[in-house]
Amino acid sequence: MTNRIWIPPLLLLLLAAPAVRADEDADLAEDLKARRQKVLAAIGEEGVLVLRSRPPARFSNDVDYPFREDNDLHYLTGLNQPNTVLLMSGRPIGSLGHAVIFTATSRGAGSSLGNPLPTRAEVAAQSGLAEPAILGTQELEATFRKALGVRGKGSKLPAGRVLHYNTMQAAREGVAENDPVQAIAMELQKDRSSGRRVRPARRILAPLRTIKSPYEIACIRKAIHATAVGLDAAMRAIRPGQFEYEVDALITYHCRRLGCEGMAFPCIVGSGPNSCQPHYTLNRRCIENGELVVIDVGGDYRHYAADITRTVPANGEFTPRQRSVYELVLRAQEAAIEVVKPGAAAGEPDRVARRLLGEGLVALGLARNTREAMRYCPHGFSHPLGMDVHDVPVRTLAPGMVVTIEPGVYLREEDLGIRIEDDVLVTAQGREVLSSAVPKTVEAIEALMATGRGAESARR
Template identity: 35%
Template sequence: MLRKLLPALCLTLLLAPVGLLAQQKSDYPDDYLSPEFHAGRRAAVKEKMPANSVGVFFAAQVRNRNNDVSYLYSQNKNFYYLTGLNEPNSLLLLFKTPVTILGKTGTEFLFVQPRNPQQEMWTGKILGVEGVTARYKFENVFVHNQFNFSTVDFSKYDSVLTTLYSENILSRYYGRGGMDPLSRMAQAVDSALTTYKKPIAARTTQTIFSTLRGIKQPEEIALIEKATLMSVEGHNEVIRAVKPGMTEYQAQAIMEYFFKKNGSEYPGYPSINGSGENSCVLHYETNLKLMKDGDLLLSDCAAEYHGYTADVTRTVPVNGKFTNEQRVIYELVLEAQDSGFAACKPGNSFRAPHMAAASVIARGLMKLGIISTESEARAYFPHGTSHHLGLDVHDVGPNVLSEGVVLTVEPGIYIPPNSKCDKKWWSIGVRIEDDILITKDGYRNLSAGAPRTVKEVEKMAKEKSLFP
């Protein structure tokens, strides 16, 4: 099968339109977030910081994969939000009021790794002080080993803000043996905090970033839309291409080809392509099974673009036609999703879409005789309907829907083999997931370009695929 796919793949690569990023003349396309955007986000954080406080934000560490090979670098999202810098071994200090460090006075100080020609020969250019200053328009930039952080008099500050995620939290940072530059910086600041008995205000930090990152700016919405369009293109081609005798990983390959073709740096998360009984495994990532006639394929896959990710799921019959039982379950999930959409209104609780969708599924499963009480629905719909979406696939955000919130609506029903119901329902797993932008008056479905109804899915399944 793979050998048969290769000629068509090569032809597609030759004939494919130029990707979104490749259309740009510059090495750094103009649809990256601007230095002004990041400066605005720093200003917004400082405005919400408590009096006499300092924000300490570390870049993510480089993570070892095996021996001398590292994982592809992924920046800490709060650090990226505030700087745009996608390099390790860096530290951002934000002060509520101006201070003087190394002869420069201000509220923002960025410490970065120095240029290193030997390292750059292996892993690519390091921006250094001059590069960071030029690209990100940062005024106070220093090499990280230029300054002894233990000399900062933290006794002047009543609270200390830190990054949100535990693997990067100040004074809880663990590098490779504690000897990499970022670990040494963390240890120095940690020592100062211990000396002055200053708290880590993690709850304050979470509140600030939930408020700011949860309400997307227009530039962020544009990037999420691009990631969503790439994802929709991939899903649509999988619907056309999938056939009995293909493997789950071939469906994944087709999906992710469209991500890369259009300029996506990474998948937004490990791709889920589960067929048959695997469609009932919520985060199935093995993607090795041979797909059979009569199986459903649940594809939960999406692109990440310039740091922002989509999150789209479609469930399709491998042979292009739903069985009666598959159709019944699918249409129940679709009804639940429509109910969740209707609850996506400014002012509603973030849980409102879930409550609406869960009620529909519970009543529907009872009507089908799969459960006898509504409380049993949890066995077949064990997850929430929505999560925030943005810099993380499970992003931070407010508890009340408002204009600019982006969230998923993704109800599902999963009936694994040996479930306590009629055998005819076994191995049916259905999830339908779309990315929803809350608008002033309601919502907009960013992933509406992928078919949702039984009729639409079966119609697309009959269309000719680029991957015969």
């Protein structure tokens, strides 16, 4: 009987109307202009910056696997097209202006069996560049040489000119040495007079990406909402005898259903001994009675990640032992969240959680001193969140940054791993816990899981 089931507020959130994608496109277009302005200011008149797509993660005959654009390139173009290059220059490149996109475009109705190519007009509209600044990749070499002021082979970078390009990364990812950009960058790098003026482009992008705009925060909220709905469903569904991949599938289903392109990272669903493997993603094991299940998941909404962890008892009730360790981790997590505020050192939440966990583990008799207790805490307890799950590192917290707070304790001898992770926005006043809709006290988790079991017995 469904009317006997308590419906928590999260389910009501699920029914809320999604934001209109056209609005999000317009907000992104505004952001793109501002971001490119900031890049131009950062590279100065003598700077030239190149970003390129990364290769698709998977290949097979005749299959277009899901493609996810390089974060920095997407940050400045809004595009999601393979084999795309963005060239920016402090001095205008002839009549093309300060920014040019090189990508394959369609001339009309395509004959390809796969995903249709966008038209030049579509690329222009998405990126906010004028149509003449959208070129095919065959024009890349000449335009790049022109922007750099490097004519033929062996000619040097003009005095003062700086190239911002991730040469090493491109080489690692298999960009051929005869690729025009790669070849020129490598040649300049070997040259004594210009070598030091070829610098990684990510150094220009990193500081811009640390502070999130209202559009970016809205995307992170959407990713978190979808993930929260998935976690809510998972907590109701989990029971002994279920496989870890069933939990993974349920959460992935809700993220996709709510508009996420996919998951920001492979779902971590670790039961029993796997709860002690912080980055376990095989998700093949059968969940057994009496175990804990660590669920660390996050949807990817328009290139922005969520990253939320909950640890729940397989049978819906914590044992006294599990409860005592769980409540220690929860206290540490809540104390760490409290110190998130503008001006705080980014490492402060980690220090606070570590101190409390150390003391608590000593009190539980698991270690003789707080230093020894750290063998149960093998990973960092906080990281910035954004386009990358582990986003660009920061030193001092400032409004508009988003960080995770995720202390964990792993008692391998007892197959007892616990991690609790929330996503926290730094605000002018202090903080907002963006993932607060997902239950995390022992009482709230047990109540929600009891709801799921009630529904099951009602169906029988």
